[in-house]
Amino acid sequence: xxxxxxxxxxxxxxxxxxxxxxxxxxxxxxxxxxxxxxxxxxxxxxxxxxxxxxxxxxxxxxxxxxxxxxxxxxxxxxxxxxxxxxxxxxxxxxxxxxxxxxxxxxxxxxxxxxxxxxxxxxxxxxxxxxxxxxxxxxxxxxxxxxxxxxx
Amino acid sequence: xxxxxxxxxxxxxxxxxxxxxxxxxxxxxxxxxxxxxxxxxxxxxxxxxxxxxxxxxxxxxxxxxxx
Numbered sequence: 097x098x099x100x101x102x103x104x105x106x107x108x109x110x111x112x113x114x115x116x117x118x119x120x121x122x123x124x125x126x127x128x129x130x131x132x133x134x135x136x137x138x139x140x141x142x143x144x145x146x147x148x149x150x151x152x153x154x155x156x157x158x159x160x161x162x163x164x165x166x167x168x169x170x171x172x173x174x175x176x177x178x179x180x181x182x183x184x185x186x187x188x189x190x191x192x193x194x195x196x197x198x199x200x201x202x203x204x205x206x207x208x209x210x211x212x213x214x215x216x217x218x219x220x221x222x223x224x225x226x227x228x229x230x231x232x233x234x235x236x237x238x239x240x241x242x243x244x245x246x247x
Numbered sequence: 248x249x250x251x252x253x254x255x256x257x258x259x260x261x262x263x264x265x266x267x268x269x270x271x272x273x274x275x276x277x278x279x280x281x282x283x284x285x286x287x288x289x290x291x292x293x294x295x296x297x298x299x300x301x302x303x304x305x306x307x308x309x310x311x312x313x314x
Binding site: 097098099100101102103104105106107108110112113114115116117118119 | 249250251252253254256257260265267269271276277278279280281282283284305306307308309310311312
Protein backbone atom coordinates (compact mmCIF):
# COMPACT_ATOMS: atom_id res chain seq x y z
CA UNK A 97 0.00 0.00 0.00
CA UNK A 98 1.29 3.45 -0.94
CA UNK A 99 0.09 6.73 0.50
CA UNK A 100 0.09 9.87 -1.64
CA UNK A 101 0.18 11.96 1.49
CA UNK A 102 -0.20 15.44 -0.03
CA UNK A 103 -3.30 14.16 -1.85
CA UNK A 104 -5.86 15.89 -4.01
CA UNK A 105 -4.96 19.38 -2.76
CA UNK A 106 -1.38 18.98 -3.95
CA UNK A 107 -2.56 17.52 -7.28
CA UNK A 108 -5.03 20.36 -7.90
CA UNK A 109 -2.56 23.09 -6.93
CA UNK A 110 -0.20 21.86 -9.63
CA UNK A 111 -2.90 21.91 -12.31
CA UNK A 112 -2.92 18.12 -12.84
CA UNK A 113 -5.93 16.30 -14.36
CA UNK A 114 -9.09 16.00 -12.30
CA UNK A 115 -12.49 14.44 -13.01
CA UNK A 116 -15.93 14.98 -11.51
CA UNK A 117 -18.78 17.52 -11.43
CA UNK A 118 -16.60 20.48 -10.42
CA UNK A 119 -13.39 19.48 -12.17
CA UNK A 120 -13.72 22.27 -14.78
CA UNK A 121 -14.15 25.07 -12.26
CA UNK A 122 -11.41 27.66 -12.19
CA UNK A 123 -9.15 27.94 -9.19
CA UNK A 124 -7.01 30.69 -7.69
CA UNK A 125 -3.89 29.33 -9.38
CA UNK A 126 -5.62 29.72 -12.79
CA UNK A 127 -6.10 33.50 -12.40
CA UNK A 128 -3.20 34.53 -10.16
CA UNK A 129 -0.69 36.95 -11.64
CA UNK A 130 2.82 35.62 -11.23
CA UNK A 131 4.69 38.73 -12.30
CA UNK A 132 3.98 40.91 -9.27
CA UNK A 133 7.33 42.26 -8.00
CA UNK A 134 8.87 40.94 -4.82
CA UNK A 135 11.51 42.36 -2.51
CA UNK A 136 13.38 41.51 0.67
CA UNK A 137 12.56 42.97 4.09
CA UNK A 138 15.83 44.88 4.46
CA UNK A 139 15.82 46.56 1.09
CA UNK A 140 15.60 50.33 0.90
CA UNK A 141 12.04 51.52 0.23
CA UNK A 142 13.13 54.06 -2.38
CA UNK A 143 14.96 51.43 -4.40
CA UNK A 144 11.99 49.07 -4.33
CA UNK A 145 9.59 51.87 -5.27
CA UNK A 146 11.62 52.65 -8.40
CA UNK A 147 11.75 49.02 -9.37
CA UNK A 148 8.00 48.53 -8.89
CA UNK A 149 7.15 51.67 -10.89
CA UNK A 150 9.46 50.58 -13.69
CA UNK A 151 7.57 47.29 -13.81
CA UNK A 152 4.26 49.22 -14.06
CA UNK A 153 2.91 47.68 -10.88
CA UNK A 154 1.45 49.23 -7.73
CA UNK A 155 2.09 46.40 -5.30
CA UNK A 156 5.20 44.60 -4.11
CA UNK A 157 5.18 41.42 -2.02
CA UNK A 158 7.83 41.18 0.69
CA UNK A 159 9.39 37.72 0.90
CA UNK A 160 12.33 36.14 2.68
CA UNK A 161 15.20 34.29 1.00
CA UNK A 162 13.02 31.17 0.65
CA UNK A 163 10.11 32.99 -0.98
CA UNK A 164 7.97 32.94 2.17
CA UNK A 165 5.57 35.88 2.37
CA UNK A 166 6.33 38.38 5.13
CA UNK A 167 4.08 41.27 4.09
CA UNK A 168 3.30 43.63 1.24
CA UNK A 169 3.81 47.20 0.11
CA UNK A 170 0.95 49.14 -1.42
CA UNK A 171 -0.30 52.65 -2.03
CA UNK A 172 0.32 54.32 1.35
CA UNK A 173 3.75 52.76 1.79
CA UNK A 174 5.13 54.39 -1.34
CA UNK A 175 4.78 57.85 0.22
CA UNK A 176 7.11 56.86 3.06
CA UNK A 177 10.74 57.79 3.71
CA UNK A 178 12.74 56.40 0.77
CA UNK A 179 15.59 55.51 3.12
CA UNK A 180 13.34 53.40 5.33
CA UNK A 181 13.77 49.62 5.36
CA UNK A 182 10.91 47.75 3.75
CA UNK A 183 10.24 45.76 6.93
CA UNK A 184 9.55 49.00 8.84
CA UNK A 185 6.72 50.12 6.53
CA UNK A 186 5.25 46.94 5.07
CA UNK A 187 1.74 45.69 5.83
CA UNK A 188 1.81 42.54 7.92
CA UNK A 189 -0.61 39.63 7.53
CA UNK A 190 -1.98 40.37 4.05
CA UNK A 191 -5.11 38.39 3.12
CA UNK A 192 -4.31 35.14 1.37
CA UNK A 193 -5.97 32.33 -0.55
CA UNK A 194 -4.97 28.76 -1.26
CA UNK A 195 -4.00 27.98 -4.87
CA UNK A 196 -6.73 25.33 -5.10
CA UNK A 197 -9.51 27.61 -3.83
CA UNK A 198 -12.34 27.92 -6.35
CA UNK A 199 -12.64 31.38 -7.87
CA UNK A 200 -16.39 31.54 -7.35
CA UNK A 201 -15.71 31.07 -3.62
CA UNK A 202 -13.05 33.82 -3.31
CA UNK A 203 -14.74 36.49 -5.44
CA UNK A 204 -16.79 37.84 -2.53
CA UNK A 205 -13.63 38.35 -0.45
CA UNK A 206 -11.96 39.97 -3.42
CA UNK A 207 -14.81 42.43 -3.85
CA UNK A 208 -14.07 43.62 -0.30
CA UNK A 209 -10.26 43.57 -0.26
CA UNK A 210 -9.31 44.01 -3.92
CA UNK A 211 -6.48 41.49 -3.96
CA UNK A 212 -5.35 38.25 -2.30
CA UNK A 213 -1.91 36.73 -2.11
CA UNK A 214 -2.00 33.14 -3.28
CA UNK A 215 0.26 31.12 -1.01
CA UNK A 216 1.06 27.46 -0.73
CA UNK A 217 2.38 25.42 2.16
CA UNK A 218 4.31 22.92 0.06
CA UNK A 219 6.01 21.40 3.09
CA UNK A 220 6.43 22.06 6.78
CA UNK A 221 9.60 23.99 6.05
CA UNK A 222 8.10 26.08 3.26
CA UNK A 223 5.66 28.24 5.18
CA UNK A 224 3.43 30.44 3.02
CA UNK A 225 5.36 30.48 -0.22
CA UNK A 226 4.15 33.05 -2.76
CA UNK A 227 2.53 31.55 -5.85
CA UNK A 228 0.97 34.73 -7.27
CA UNK A 229 -1.52 37.52 -6.62
CA UNK A 230 -5.25 37.45 -7.33
CA UNK A 231 -6.86 40.72 -8.38
CA UNK A 232 -10.61 41.24 -8.41
CA UNK A 233 -10.77 42.34 -12.03
CA UNK A 234 -8.84 39.27 -13.22
CA UNK A 235 -11.09 36.88 -11.34
CA UNK A 236 -14.26 38.58 -12.55
CA UNK A 237 -13.01 38.32 -16.12
CA UNK A 238 -12.17 34.61 -15.80
CA UNK A 239 -15.52 33.85 -14.17
CA UNK A 240 -17.40 35.83 -16.86
CA UNK A 241 -15.56 33.93 -19.59
CA UNK A 242 -16.49 30.65 -17.93
CA UNK A 243 -20.04 31.78 -17.07
CA UNK A 244 -19.39 31.17 -13.40
CA UNK A 245 -19.67 34.73 -12.08
CA UNK A 246 -21.99 34.80 -9.05
CA UNK A 247 -24.27 37.83 -8.99
CA UNK B 248 2.83 0.71 7.20
CA UNK B 249 2.04 2.48 3.91
CA UNK B 250 4.93 3.79 1.87
CA UNK B 251 4.79 7.56 1.41
CA UNK B 252 4.93 8.68 -2.21
CA UNK B 253 4.89 12.05 -3.94
CA UNK B 254 3.01 13.64 -6.80
CA UNK B 255 5.78 12.63 -9.22
CA UNK B 256 5.41 8.94 -8.29
CA UNK B 257 1.69 8.73 -9.07
CA UNK B 258 1.70 8.85 -12.90
CA UNK B 259 4.69 6.56 -13.11
CA UNK B 260 3.12 3.97 -10.82
CA UNK B 261 -0.33 4.10 -12.42
CA UNK B 262 1.29 3.66 -15.84
CA UNK B 263 2.84 0.50 -14.40
CA UNK B 264 -0.58 -0.75 -13.30
CA UNK B 265 -1.02 0.67 -9.80
CA UNK B 266 -4.59 1.36 -8.72
CA UNK B 267 -5.29 4.87 -7.44
CA UNK B 268 -7.88 4.92 -4.64
CA UNK B 269 -9.66 8.09 -3.50
CA UNK B 270 -10.59 7.52 0.16
CA UNK B 271 -12.82 10.57 0.53
CA UNK B 272 -16.62 10.19 0.98
CA UNK B 273 -18.68 9.35 -2.12
CA UNK B 274 -20.06 12.89 -2.45
CA UNK B 275 -16.62 14.47 -2.49
CA UNK B 276 -15.39 11.88 -4.96
CA UNK B 277 -18.31 12.70 -7.28
CA UNK B 278 -17.52 16.42 -7.02
CA UNK B 279 -13.88 15.99 -7.93
CA UNK B 280 -11.15 13.36 -7.86
CA UNK B 281 -7.78 12.70 -9.43
CA UNK B 282 -8.33 11.49 -12.99
CA UNK B 283 -8.44 7.71 -13.10
CA UNK B 284 -8.97 7.18 -9.37
CA UNK B 285 -11.58 4.78 -8.01
CA UNK B 286 -13.52 5.55 -4.84
CA UNK B 287 -13.35 3.46 -1.68
CA UNK B 288 -14.17 5.76 1.26
CA UNK B 289 -11.80 5.36 4.17
CA UNK B 290 -14.46 3.98 6.48
CA UNK B 291 -15.14 1.22 3.99
CA UNK B 292 -11.54 0.44 3.09
CA UNK B 293 -10.86 -3.18 4.07
CA UNK B 294 -10.00 -6.59 2.62
CA UNK B 295 -13.55 -7.05 1.37
CA UNK B 296 -13.81 -3.75 -0.51
CA UNK B 297 -10.41 -4.24 -2.10
CA UNK B 298 -10.95 -7.97 -2.87
CA UNK B 299 -11.87 -7.21 -6.49
CA UNK B 300 -8.49 -5.63 -7.07
CA UNK B 301 -5.77 -7.91 -8.45
CA UNK B 302 -3.50 -9.21 -5.69
CA UNK B 303 -0.41 -8.11 -7.57
CA UNK B 304 -1.65 -4.56 -8.13
CA UNK B 305 0.14 -1.84 -6.24
CA UNK B 306 -2.40 0.32 -4.40
CA UNK B 307 -2.10 4.07 -3.94
CA UNK B 308 -4.45 5.74 -1.47
CA UNK B 309 -5.01 9.46 -1.08
CA UNK B 310 -7.41 11.90 0.50
CA UNK B 311 -7.48 15.71 0.49
CA UNK B 312 -4.18 16.39 2.29
CA UNK B 313 -3.09 14.42 5.32
CA UNK B 314 -0.30 16.82 6.28
